[in-house]
Each structure stands twice: as structure tokens, then as C-alpha cells.
Amino acid sequence: MIRRATDADLPALRAIQQASLDEPWPDLLATTADGPLILVAEDPEPVGYLVAIPGEAETYLAELAVTPAARRKGYATELLEALRERTAGRVELTVQESDDGARAFYDSHGFTVAERLEDYYKSGDGLLLVSESGE
Known part of the structure; x- marks a missing residue:
């Protein structure tokens, strides 16, 4: 089941973040009030989440993480x-x-490379990926 996150979810989501991401952004999971859109996948406990910042013309997907034990199950x-x-x-x-x-996952969901971002991450270069609505 996918639903909006509540503040009660945040400790579990932070644990998923730490277990799943090489360079987590802890401040994204500070509160669910007046912040980014946070969605939770649960089965029945949270097994994954995403954080997105919606805009008028585009949405920036800041994080998408699934706990290692729940990967490759469609969450x-x-x-x-x-x-x-x-x-x-x-x-x-x-x-x-x-x-x-990650690149293979997003490629399979219609994302394409828009730009190469030198030294974007502590560990190296990044890629800006984009997908138009409905893809």
C-alpha cells in the first residue's frame, strides 16, 4: 500500500534512508508538515519511501529508497x-x-539523461534524469 507519510513514520523512514542510500539527505525527513511530498510503501510496516518537491511544471524526486530486504518486489x-x-x-x-x-531502474521507467553533473556527489559525477508526464 502507498500512502502519504505522517510524522510517526519518520523514525522508520530515517532507518530506511540510512540503510539504503550512499549519500542520504537527513534534513528531507525532518517533518511532514509544510514540506515536500513524502509517500510511504508499507507491508504492513514501512519498507520504502520517496520524497518529492512538486512544482508547477515539474516535480523533483529528491529521494527514493527501499529497505534492502524489500528490494525487487515492486515497491x-x-x-x-x-x-x-x-x-x-x-x-x-x-x-x-x-x-x-538506479540508472537501469529509471531507464525502464522512461527516464532519459538530460545533463551530466560533474562532482555533484561526494563520490563523483551525477546525472540529471527526466521523464515527461505519463511516461
């Missing part, structure tokens, strides 16, 4: 589809250029 796809249902226009995100798994 990331469900979260991405739920985001597309709740927002309009283009979706943008960045990935590490060297992260072949």
Missing part, C-alpha cells in the same frame, strides 16, 4: 507510479553516474 515502481498520479508534468531526479542499478 519502488509503486512509489514512482503513485508520484506520477499525484503530480503533473515532468519528473526530474539525479543519480550517481556510477550507479548502474
Whole structure:
């Protein structure tokens, strides 16, 4: 099930963030009030989440994470589809250029490389990926 996050979810989401991301952004999971859109995948406990910042013409997908034990079970796809249902226009995100798994996932969901971002991450270059609405 995909739903909006509540403040009660934040400790579990921070644990997923730390277990799943090489360069987490802890401030994204500070509060659910007046902040970015945070969606949770649960089964029945939270197993993944995404953080998105909707705009008028595009939405920036800041983080998408699934706990290692729940990967390859469709949760990331469900979260991405739920985001597309709740927002309009283009979706943008960045990935590490060297992260072949993330790149393959987003490629399979219609994202294309828009720009190479030198030294974007502590560990190296990034890629700006984009997907138009409905893809």
C-alpha cells in the first residue's frame, strides 16, 4: 500500500534512508508538515519511501529508497507510479553516474539523461534524469 507519510513514520523512514542510500539527505525527513511530498510503501510496516518537491511544471524526486530486504518486489515502481498520479508534468531526479542499478531502474521507467553533473556527489559525477508526464 502507498500512502502519504505522517510524522510517526519518520523514525522508520530515517532507518530506511540510512540503510539504503550512499549519500542520504537527513534534513528531507525532518517533518511532514509544510514540506515536500513524502509517500510511504508499507507491508504492513514501512519498507520504502520517496520524497518529492512538486512544482508547477515539474516535480523533483529528491529521494527514493527501499529497505534492502524489500528490494525487487515492486515497491519502488509503486512509489514512482503513485508520484506520477499525484503530480503533473515532468519528473526530474539525479543519480550517481556510477550507479548502474538506479540508472537501469529509471531507464525502464522512461527516464532519459538530460545533463551530466560533474562532482555533484561526494563520490563523483551525477546525472540529471527526466521523464515527461505519463511516461
